[in-house]
Amino acid sequence: MSDAINDEPAPPAFPEDAPLPIDVKKTHVAAEFKHEFPLTTCRIDPTGRFVFAGAEDLNVYRWSLSQKKNESDKPAAKTTFSGHESWVRSMDFSPDGQWLYTGGYDDHIGIWRADDSQPKPVRMIEAHKGWVRWVRVSRDGQLLASCGNDNLVKVWKLPEFELVQQFEGHKRYPYAVDFHPDGKRLVSFDLMGVIKEWDIDSGKELRSMEAKFMWGFDQKFRADMGGARDLRFSPDGKTLAVAGLTDVTNAFAGVHKPMILLVDWDAGKHLQKLKADSYKGMAWGVRFHPEGFLVAVGAPQSGASGVLWFWKPGEDKPFHTVKLSHCGRAVDLTPDATKLAIAQFDGKLTVYQMTEKVAS
Amino acid sequence: MRRDTGCNAIDHAISRRALLAGSAAATAVGVAGKVLPAETKQLKTQQKRILQVFLQGGLSQLESWDPKPGTRYGGPFRAIDTSVPGIRISELLPHIAQRMHHLSIVRSIDIKTNSHQQGRLFMERGRRAGVFPYVGTIAAKYLAPKTASLPGYMHVTTRGLDDNTNAFLPAQFAQLKLPGAAAPENLKHSGKLTADAAKRRNELRRRLSQRFSGKVGQPAFTDSYDSSYTLADKLLAKKGLFEGEPPPKELERYGSHPFGRNCIVARKLLEAGSTCVKVTHHGYDTHAENFNFHLEQLAEFDKTFCMLLDDLHDSGMLESTLVLIMSEFGRTPKINQRYGRDHWGTAWSMALGGCGIKPGVVIGKTNDEGTAVADREVDGRHLFHTYFRALGIDTTDHHDMPGRAIPIGDPSAEAIGELLA
Numbered sequence: 098m099s100d101a102i103n104d105e106p107a108p109p110a111f112p113e114d115a116p117l118p119i120d121v122k123k124t125h126v127a128a129e130f131k132h133e134f135p136l137t138t139c140r141i142d143p144t145g146r147f148v149f150a151g152a153e154d155l156n157v158y159r160w161s162l163s164q165k166k167n168e169s170d171k172p173a174a175k176t177t178f179s180g181h182e183s184w185v186r187s188m189d190f191s192p193d194g195q196w197l198y199t200g201g202y203d204d205h206i207g208i209w210r211a212d213d214s215q216p217k218p219v220r221m222i223e224a225h226k227g228w229v230r231w232v233r234v235s236r237d238g239q240l241l242a243s244c245g246n247d248n249l250v251k252v253w254k255l256p257e258f259e260l261v262q263q264f265e266g267h268k269r270y271p272y273a274v275d276f277h278p279d280g281k282r283l284v285s286f287d288l289m290g291v292i293k294e295w296d297i298d299s300g301k302e303l304r305s306m307e308a309k310f311m312w313g314f315d316q317k318f319r320a321d322m323g324g325a326r327d328l329r330f331s332p333d334g335k336t337l338a339v340a341g342l343t344d345v346t347n348a349f350a351g352v353h354k355p356m357i358l359l360v361d362w363d364a365g366k367h368l369q370k371l372k373a374d375s376y377k378g379m380a381w382g383v384r385f386h387p388e389g390f391l392v393a394v395g396a397p398q399s400g401a402s403g404v405l406w407f408w409k410p411g412e413d414k415p416f417h418t419v420k421l422s423h424c425g426r427a428v429d430l431t432p433d434a435t436k437l438a439i440a441q442f443d444g445k446l447t448v449y450q451m452t453e454k455v456a457s
Numbered sequence: 458m459r460r461d462t463g464c465n466a467i468d469h470a471i472s473r474r475a476l477l478a479g480s481a482a483a484t485a486v487g488v489a490g491k492v493l494p495a496e497t498k499q500l501k502t503q504q505k506r507i508l509q510v511f512l513q514g515g516l517s518q519l520e521s522w523d524p525k526p527g528t529r530y531g532g533p534f535r536a537i538d539t540s541v542p543g544i545r546i547s548e549l550l551p552h553i554a555q556r557m558h559h560l561s562i563v564r565s566i567d568i569k570t571n572s573h574q575q576g577r578l579f580m581e582r583g584r585r586a587g588v589f590p591y592v593g594t595i596a597a598k599y600l601a602p603k604t605a606s607l608p609g610y611m612h613v614t615t616r617g618l619d620d621n622t623n624a625f626l627p628a629q630f631a632q633l634k635l636p637g638a639a640a641p642e643n644l645k646h647s648g649k650l651t652a653d654a655a656k657r658r659n660e661l662r663r664r665l666s667q668r669f670s671g672k673v674g675q676p677a678f679t680d681s682y683d684s685s686y687t688l689a690d691k692l693l694a695k696k697g698l699f700e701g702e703p704p705p706k707e708l709e710r711y712g713s714h715p716f717g718r719n720c721i722v723a724r725k726l727l728e729a730g731s732t733c734v735k736v737t738h739h740g741y742d743t744h745a746e747n748f749n750f751h752l753e754q755l756a757e758f759d760k761t762f763c764m765l766l767d768d769l770h771d772s773g774m775l776e777s778t779l780v781l782i783m784s785e786f787g788r789t790p791k792i793n794q795r796y797g798r799d800h801w802g803t804a805w806s807m808a809l810g811g812c813g814i815k816p817g818v819v820i821g822k823t824n825d826e827g828t829a830v831a832d833r834e835v836d837g838r839h840l841f842h843t844y845f846r847a848l849g850i851d852t853t854d855h856h857d858m859p860g861r862a863i864p865i866g867d868p869s870a871e872a873i874g875e876l877l878a
Contacts, residue, residue: 135794182526183535184533202533202534228533246752318739319615319739320740320753322746348745348746349740349742349743351745351795379795397794399794424794
């Protein structure tokens with residue numbers, strides 16, 4: 098509303114702290130944290146203070162995002178979360194960022210205080226018979242969903258961690274789950290490209306859809322290759338994004354192409370199959386940016402040409418691409434969506450800023 | 458498919474049967490409650506034989522016999538205790554873990570090649586180079602009774618390579634490859650040909666072959682030609698082995714997948730008198746998604762193999778059957794960017810048991826990260842000697858070939874004495 102005395106718009110209260118506008122084409126490395134083992138996943142906590150990564154040494158690590166790339170010659174300080182007996186490929190947080198939940202290939206979900214200086218698991222829950230492949234906290238923080246190699250999707254009440262629903266129906270491993278933003282529904286995606294929608298209250302299966310092109314049967318080796326490597330609803334719940342693979346020609350050599358599938362959720366229709374045609378490998382992560390584009394990371398079949406893609410829904414090709422130092426295995430956004438973190442095969446946890454550089 | 462934790466109702470049923478098999482009242486009770494055929498009873502006391510399970514593509518030693526959880530290259534799987542105190546194997550083999558007292562492990566194999574073909578040939582021939590007979594051919598030649606009612610060396614596989622398995626030995630000892638559990642093609646006579654006519658026709662062919670062989674002087678060719686008819690005849694007489702669907706309970710135990718069905722046929726062949734039966738399980742060449750694929754492949758292998766092992770044990774045949782679980786090599790400790798492991802002949806493992814093998818033994822070890830053999834290095838030569846010493850064959854002896862004597866085993870190596878019972 099205009100002011101009768103001064104029609105000029107009011108300047109920001111603290112112009113030096115005002116967020117810079119997103120300019121994807123100026124994406125640059127803002128921080129880089131190095132670990133000795135390949136990383137398996139990463140997440141930024143909801144307060145934006147920390148970035149967490151799982152590693153092939155069975156631990157989860159935490160770095161402070163306030164550390165800068167060139168702050169000193171010493172490696173950035175990291176805090177170790179040790180307690181799983183296998184790899185962690187999925188993590189999530191309580192909405193206030195106080196609690197970290199880790200899904201391990203040791204069948205357990207770990208519950209941790211996210212900002213502990215000397216972290217120890219508060220609880221380790223045997224959640225599945227077989228790998229816990231995915232954990233996801235509902236937007237209101239009341240529930241946690243998990244899926245595992247017992248082919249089950251489970252819903253747990255927080256903070257008690259009491260099992261409130263168990264969904265049976267996947268015939269092969271469910272790889273990932275996500276809550277619909279309406280809080281009433283849950284979606285899961287399995288090895289064979291089967292997508293299931295579940296009603297959380299009634300425990301019933303609402304829908305089953307297929308994305309068989311994100312699965313392949315290797316005739317020579319008689320093996321199935323597929324599954325979601327990441328799964329996300331758009332904030333409005335209208336679109337589901339699935340990161341994974343397509344066009345499997347040799348599963349055992351990893352010969353396939355990356356794919357991001359967008360599903361019109363209400364209509365149950367495939368909106369778009371995003372492929373980087375000349376690129377062979379896997380799409381390992383995807384996020385909806387609040388400004389309407391998609392951020393995704395990929396790893397090549399061979400070589401070190403990991404990639405960060407920026408895609409606009411409706412367009413066939415990424416509108417911007419950033420080459421990574423090695424294979425990207427997960428991506429996450431900061432709460433203000435100005436930065437993103439990528440977990441890499443070469444042990445690097447790289448933080449990119451999607452704005453112009455600010456002089457330090 | 459969920460990971461098999463090795464504790465299902467059907468397995469408890471097997472334990473119960475095994476218990477019964479130990480009682481005097483149950484001595485005549487064999488697998489699945491059937492009365493053992495007379496042929497099997499005789500077999501179990503007289504003939505020695507080999508069951509060779511080949512995990513094609515290269516089983517990961519770190520996901521099987523030599524797990525190193527929590528180390529740099531250990532991967533995501535844990536190690537579990539076995540029925541032998543002190544021996545721990547991968548959690549992917551829970552059924553074998555319960556039966557470890559029947560098996561031993563060699564953890565220190567270095568064959569110095571990462572080639573599928575060279576690795577396979579070395580492990581089969583016991584020679585690093587040159588054309589020598591395969592394990593199965595040696596078994597067929599030296600262990601098969603002259604009156605054997607089945608070909609001596611049979612390979613059940615859904616796909617595979619055609620190898621020169623018999624090398625310089627007569628073709629009758631070559632591998633006969635069966636394309637899975639189904640009856641081989643063309644096993645039946647043409648509808649118009651009576652059994653009697655077929656017999657007379659075969660006799661005429663045999664006489665002509667003899668005359669041809671004598672005149673032209675190339676007996677090897679006619680032997681080969683002749684032996685293919687002989688093998689076909691033997692198979693024809695046993696075609697019942699391939700007919701009909703296995704009983705549901707058997708499929709429940711072994712699995713209804715191709716490997717399960719192949720192992721059911723393998724057991725029938727061994728019970729019916731075949732001297733070496735090789736079963737190949739495909740799908741271990743995991744350059745990508747090594748962990749997901751080993752999870753699936755080993756779940757299939759572990760349970761199915763153990764059902765076969767139980768049946769051999771319950772029928773009393775295990776003590777006269779050498780059981781080999783082998784590959785052409787192992788897989789790299791280093792995990793590549795596709796979560797895969799690559800070819801690795803430098804430090805890997807196999808398991809064996811049964812006839813002549815001391816059970817519950819671990820031979821050799823690798824270093825802490827599994828990147829090299831740390832103790833008691835062995836290769837295909839030592840293993841080859843060990844197999845046949847266990848079966849009572851003197852591998853320092855020679856193949857008696859016209860005009861030449863060829864050592865059965867490579868003279869530059871010896872058997873692994875600590876493994877021999």
